[in-house]
Amino acid sequence: MDKLIVLGTGHAGVTKCYNTCFAITNDENYLLVDAGGGNGIIGRLEEAQIPLGKIHHVFVSHKHTDHILGLVWVIRRIGHLIHGRQYEGNLTIYCHEELVHTIRAITEATLDKPIMDLIGERIFLHVVTDGEKEFIDGYEFTFFDIHSIKAKQFGFRMRLSSGKNLTFLGDEPYNPVCRSYVENCEWLLSEAFCLYSERDIFKPYEKHHSTVKEACELAEELNIKNLVIWHTEDQNLAQRQELYTNEGKNYFKGNLYVPDDLEVIQL
Numbered sequence: 001m002d003k004l005i006v007l008g009t010g011h012a013g014v015t016k017c018y019n020t021c022f023a024i025t026n027d028e029n030y031l032l033v034d035a036g037g038g039n040g041i042i043g044r045l046e047e048a049q050i051p052l053g054k055i056h057h058v059f060v061s062h063k064h065t066d067h068i069l070g071l072v073w074v075i076r077r078i079g080h081l082i083h084g085r086q087y088e089g090n091l092t093i094y095c096h097e098e099l100v101h102t103i104r105a106i107t108e109a110t111l112d113k114p115i116m117d118l119i120g121e122r123i124f125l126h127v128v129t130d131g132e133k134e135f136i137d138g139y140e141f142t143f144f145d146i147h148s149i150k151a152k153q154f155g156f157r158m159r160l161s162s163g164k165n166l167t168f169l170g171d172e173p174y175n176p177v178c179r180s181y182v183e184n185c186e187w188l189l190s191e192a193f194c195l196y197s198e199r200d201i202f203k204p205y206e207k208h209h210s211t212v213k214e215a216c217e218l219a220e221e222l223n224i225k226n227l228v229i230w231h232t233e234d235q236n237l238a239q240r241q242e243l244y245t246n247e248g249k250n251y252f253k254g255n256l257y258v259p260d261d262l263e264v265i266q267l
């Protein structure tokens with residue numbers, strides 16, 4: 001059975017948990033989705049018992065620091081494994097075209113030449129376009145532009161081993177032009193910056209984010225069976241799951257997940 005391994009659940013400014021990123025696995029290989037904002041990704045992978053040698057595919061949604069900077073550390077560590085003959089196969093990083101230039105600029109500014117020489121030889125930057133389908137580790141992916149009003153950002157819809165569909169919406173509110181990628185999915189992964197009842201405290205709309213209420217209303221409207229919400233504030237982390245679930249169940253009748261870092265969800 002496929003598993004969703006939650007590596008981080010917080011927004012860009014959190015200090016009590018890691019930035020939102022995750023892996024999907026069939027217990028053989030691991031697809032990493034975003035990498036957080038720093039070398040904390042290496043510790044998270046170790047804690048989740050995800051070997052770097054089993055990561056051959058990475059998807060990066062957009063250029064914001066809390067999603068892309070951890071990628072530098074992943075490339076660095078896998079590069080060392082390659083040079084040490086401890087890594088079989090290649091690493092492919094999927095992203096939209098603008099991100100290719102960003103990733104190259106960041107890695108060229110921070111990584112040594114022996115690692116950079118692997119890009120194009122063992123480490124590949126693969127451009128995805130809106131509506132493009134790819135088969136990765138046996139899964140069918142459809143990548144799509146979420147039509148962000150900030151930095152260009154992509155999400156994806158994937159068909160799981162069970163035949164069920166999972167959609168990752170990135171870290172911004174749903175845009176109705178993406179309806180065909182979201183509607184009737186068994187699994188939806190959505191940001192929810194804070195409780196609706198605390199919107200005046202955390203001001204999610206100013207940052208172009210949504211609340212638990214809006215994420216749950218969306219899932220109910222689009223006939224979602226299972227909703228995972230994350231990319232949240234961390235001011236009341238110990239009670240977050242209870243508080244978010246209690247608010248969310250008023251608007252969503254399906255299964256609502258409010259995971260903690262390192263939680264594993266059976267898909």
